[in-house]
Amino acid sequence: xxxxxxxxxxxxxxxxxxxxxxxxxxxxxxxxxxxxxxxxxxxxxxxxxxxxxxxxxxxxxxxxxxxxxxxxxxxxxxxxxxxxxxxxxxxxxxxxxxxxxxxxxxxxxxxxxxxxxxxxxxxxxxxxxxxxxxxxxxxxxxxxxxxxxxxxxxxxxxxxxxxxxxxxxxxxxxxxxxxxxxxxxxxxxxxxxxxxxxxxxxxxxxxxxxxxxxxxxxxxxxxxxxxxxxxxxxxxxxxxxxxxxxxxxxxxxxxxxxxxxxxxxxxxxxxxxxxxxxxxxxxxxxxxxxxxxxxxxxxxxxxxxxxxxxxxxxxxxxxxxxxxxxxxxxxxxxxxxxxxxxxxxxxxxxxxxxxxxxxxxxxxxxxxxxxxxxxxxxxxxxxxxxxxxxxxxxxxxxxxxxxxxxxxxxxxxxxxxxxxxxxxxxxxxxxxxxxxxxxxxxxxxxxxxxxxxxxxxxxxxxxxxxxxxxxxxxxxxxxxxxxxxxxxxxxxxxxxxxxxxxx
Amino acid sequence: xxxxxxxxxxxxxxxxxxxxxxxxxxxxxxxxxxxxxxxxxxxxxxxxxxxxxxxxxxxxxxxxxxxxxxxxxxxxxxxxxxxxxxxxxxxxxxxxxxxxxxxxxxxxxxxxxxxxxxxxxxxxxxxxxxxxxxxxxxxxxxxxxxxxxxxxxxxxxxxxxxxxxxxxxxxxxxxxxxxxxxxxxxxxxxxxxxxxxxxxxxxxxxxxxxxxxxxxxxxxxxxxxxxxxxxxxxxxxxxxxxxxxxxxxxxxxxxxxxxxxxxxxxxxxxxxxxxxxxxxxxxxxxxxxxxxxxxxxxxxxxxxxxxxxxxxxxxxxxxxxxxxxxxxx
Numbered sequence: 001x002x003x004x005x006x007x008x009x010x011x012x013x014x015x016x017x018x019x020x021x022x023x024x025x026x027x028x029x030x031x032x033x034x035x036x037x038x039x040x041x042x043x044x045x046x047x048x049x050x051x052x053x054x055x056x057x058x059x060x061x062x063x064x065x066x067x068x069x070x071x072x073x074x075x076x077x078x079x080x081x082x083x084x085x086x087x088x089x090x091x092x093x094x095x096x097x098x099x100x101x102x103x104x105x106x107x108x109x110x111x112x113x114x115x116x117x118x119x120x121x122x123x124x125x126x127x128x129x130x131x132x133x134x135x136x137x138x139x140x141x142x143x144x145x146x147x148x149x150x151x152x153x154x155x156x157x158x159x160x161x162x163x164x165x166x167x168x169x170x171x172x173x174x175x176x177x178x179x180x181x182x183x184x185x186x187x188x189x190x191x192x193x194x195x196x197x198x199x200x201x202x203x204x205x206x207x208x209x210x211x212x213x214x215x216x217x218x219x220x221x222x223x224x225x226x227x228x229x230x231x232x233x234x235x236x237x238x239x240x241x242x243x244x245x246x247x248x249x250x251x252x253x254x255x256x257x258x259x260x261x262x263x264x265x266x267x268x269x270x271x272x273x274x275x276x277x278x279x280x281x282x283x284x285x286x287x288x289x290x291x292x293x294x295x296x297x298x299x300x301x302x303x304x305x306x307x308x309x310x311x312x313x314x315x316x317x318x319x320x321x322x323x324x325x326x327x328x329x330x331x332x333x334x335x336x337x338x339x340x341x342x343x344x345x346x347x348x349x350x351x352x353x354x355x356x357x358x359x360x361x362x363x364x365x366x367x368x369x370x371x372x373x374x375x376x377x378x379x380x381x382x383x384x385x386x387x388x389x390x391x392x393x394x395x396x397x398x399x400x401x402x403x404x405x406x407x408x409x410x411x412x413x414x415x416x417x418x419x420x421x422x423x424x425x426x427x428x429x430x431x432x433x434x435x436x437x438x439x440x441x442x443x444x445x446x447x448x449x450x451x452x453x454x455x456x457x458x459x460x461x462x463x464x465x466x467x468x469x470x471x472x473x474x475x476x477x478x479x480x481x482x483x484x485x486x487x488x489x490x491x492x493x494x495x496x497x498x499x500x501x502x503x
Numbered sequence: 504x505x506x507x508x509x510x511x512x513x514x515x516x517x518x519x520x521x522x523x524x525x526x527x528x529x530x531x532x533x534x535x536x537x538x539x540x541x542x543x544x545x546x547x548x549x550x551x552x553x554x555x556x557x558x559x560x561x562x563x564x565x566x567x568x569x570x571x572x573x574x575x576x577x578x579x580x581x582x583x584x585x586x587x588x589x590x591x592x593x594x595x596x597x598x599x600x601x602x603x604x605x606x607x608x609x610x611x612x613x614x615x616x617x618x619x620x621x622x623x624x625x626x627x628x629x630x631x632x633x634x635x636x637x638x639x640x641x642x643x644x645x646x647x648x649x650x651x652x653x654x655x656x657x658x659x660x661x662x663x664x665x666x667x668x669x670x671x672x673x674x675x676x677x678x679x680x681x682x683x684x685x686x687x688x689x690x691x692x693x694x695x696x697x698x699x700x701x702x703x704x705x706x707x708x709x710x711x712x713x714x715x716x717x718x719x720x721x722x723x724x725x726x727x728x729x730x731x732x733x734x735x736x737x738x739x740x741x742x743x744x745x746x747x748x749x750x751x752x753x754x755x756x757x758x759x760x761x762x763x764x765x766x767x768x769x770x771x772x773x774x775x776x777x778x779x780x781x782x783x784x785x786x787x788x789x790x791x792x793x794x795x796x797x798x799x800x801x802x803x804x805x806x807x808x809x810x811x812x813x814x815x816x817x818x819x820x821x822x823x824x825x826x827x828x829x830x831x832x
Contacts, residue, residue, distance in 0.1 A: 034775065037586045044541070118557065123547045173587060191586065191593060192775060193670055193767035219668055219765045223652065228667040231659035387535040387780055390546065394539065424547045 039175030082146025263407025273396030611692030620703025642697025
């Protein structure tokens with residue numbers, strides 16, 4: 001080979017190597033729905049939160065053990081009377097448009113969440129009276145009353161910071177071109193098709209960002225999502241079906257990442273809103289009988305191959321606020337029958353049981369139906385389209401409503417809005433002054449031990465009254481290819497892209 | 504001809520007005536409350552009230568209709584309740600996708616359906632005929648959903664030839680675009696090809712038995728010339744109307760297919776909008792679909808006349824050619 005040709009060949013080889021080293025990497029994530037709007041003040045969907053975590057950092061975040069850790073903040077301190085929270089911000093943080101994240105910007109973001117006419121964060125920040133700037137990197141939230149779940153709210157959309165310049169210019173259209181301070185910046189969105197994000201060069205934690213682009217692709221059908229992952233069209237998918245777990249585990253090119261979810265699956269019982277005045281609404285004993293007729297472990301085995309966690313409280317047994325004094329009880333049909341007898345019921349108890357349509361929901365309902373039948377319940381399952389269930393639930397057109405709550409980090413987020421008298425999602429209109437008082441105290445108390453004791457009392461009352469019969473906690477199921485490394489699943493179900501790399 | 508066209512176009516306006524009133528009245532029958540759906544997981548009453556006011560959901564339906572109509576007349580279809588995108592923009596984004604998918608599906612249907620129908624009629628009673636009929640039966644009775652999933656398993660997972668889902672615009676990368684749309688287009692085209700095949704077959708059989716074909720044969724013309732020049736032209740006239748109407752169906756009927764292959768087209772847009780009670784989007788999409796449907800119908804009528812010169816004289820009376828075809832025979 002002539003020296004000239006050798007040189008040419010060598011240079012071609014080098015070029016191709018350099019080319020390979022610089023090849024752009026793209027992480028393609030399959031999500032189960034198309035999110036609503038990408039504005040942290042206006043967004044309402046769970047799937048939207050997954051997308052936010054790629055481009056919109058928050059003041060605080062959580063770790064695998066549900067500890068609250070700093071993100072855009074460095075630290076926080078609550079005054080002894082619980083009415084002031086001082087937050088120190090991380091220095092040298094920039095928004096995607098180059099604007100600095102300082103105390104002024106943080107104040108603007110929080111006030112925007114609180115005052116934008118279309119904001120959905122108002123109720124989450126309702127305890128905040130106003131925000132003060134202490135120094136260029138410190139803000140102080142002055143509260144109307146002490147509110148211990150506030151810090152947990154700041155680990156979600158209420159804690160997301162947006163560029164004041166971009167937000168002022170765009171108003172409530174900000175979500176069409178969001179500008180935040182996260183690892184990736186927004187490039188484009190085609191509704192129902194894709195959302196594209198590109199690495200942000202000035203990200204404060206850029207050393208841990210190894211992938212150039214992140215693309216979210218909404219694919220509604222779980223089977224098709226998995227097919228895409230298997231065929232190499234996607235690198236990671238969320239919400240794998242429990243029935244597909246075996247398939248994923250059997251594939252050597254795939255990895256299943258799991259975590260217990262924060263929420264619960266439960267049966268909301270209509271107590272005071274029940275127009276038919278069925279026995280369930282009239283007597284706690286009847287509800288206890290239904291509760292005792294359910295074998296949660298068997299249900300878990302039958303419907304979910306034993307992958308989920310049977311539960312009896314609004315937090316899962318792995319949560320720091322789970323009350324070990326009240327373990328999940330076994331099935332006791334004899335006792336259930338005796339309780340019905342005590343309540344003065346002889347004939348089968350007919351129950352109108354509403355579920356949102358869906359194969360999993362229907363399977364759960366059918367198992368419960370057959371278990372409860374042995375104890376003397378005649379359950380009539382009524383599958384209703386999801387959007388319609390809200391309206392019927394609010395109107396009290398049900399006796400049991402099977403719901404799935406995605407969950408919040410703080411136990412307050414899983415209990416207050418469902419059980420406090422007149423709370424927005426208290427569809428069964430449960431009301432117990434003692435429980436109300438405990439739920440209020442839970443909000444005012446900051447110390448873990450004291451709060452846990454309050455919630456222990458509340459658990460005792462709720463497990464006796466049973467306005468909601470808790471059944472199980474789902475396992476978050478995320479699958480990705482073996483090429484993707486460094487993935488850790490958090491209990492909030494969100495997909496965190498920091499630290500991920502391709503092999 | 505011009506008179507006919509003018510009259511048909513004039514008919515479109517009242518039809519669309521009627522359609523718009525119908526959409527508005529019918530969607531009120533949808534159970535569920537858009538404000539409740541939009542409020543999301545935490546159904547705060549204050550938030551729900553805020554949404555009702557913001558989108559005038561608390562106003563009487565006729566008032567809402569007048570606001571909407573005013574907007575539509577000035578080219579503004581409102582904005583999506585869910586993501587604040589202008590409905591006009593959403594439609595502009597989705598329409599080309601569905602049109603591409605629809606025309607590819609139609610092309611596949613025509614390429615399979617018409618030749619199969621002709622062969623089946625000409626070779627009546629032979630293996631060819633039975634084969635084509637069997638294919639048509641299969642095409643009609645195979646659910647789109649099943650066929651789609653099977654194709655994904657075969658061509659994406661097992662063979663790795665085609666992407667399992669997603670969409671790439673033609674203008675961005677035509678090869679990738681064709682690769683992404685060929686499977687859904689085949690699924691859609693498959694069912695239509697079966698319908699076209701059956702119709703072509705029966706029309707062709709009828710024509711082959713007519714006097715002028717017998718005359719043509721008697722004149723000693725080649726069989727090829729008899730079939731392609733004389734018989735086919737006449738047999739195809741009713742197929743045009745059928746094809747145009749099927750094209751209209753493709754626009755809104757691609758729902759399942761678009762869902763399986765995650766094609767961000769019209770079908771997917773309307774399904775998501777209905778489930779999210781995104782009224783503004785539903786109204787816009789239905790109106791546009793109706794317009795396209797009516798236009799296609801008009802185009803079919805015109806094409807009908809162009810293909811069959813015997814019908815030309817008829818456009819002067821009030822008879823719609825598609826409905827008066829019996830007078831042509």
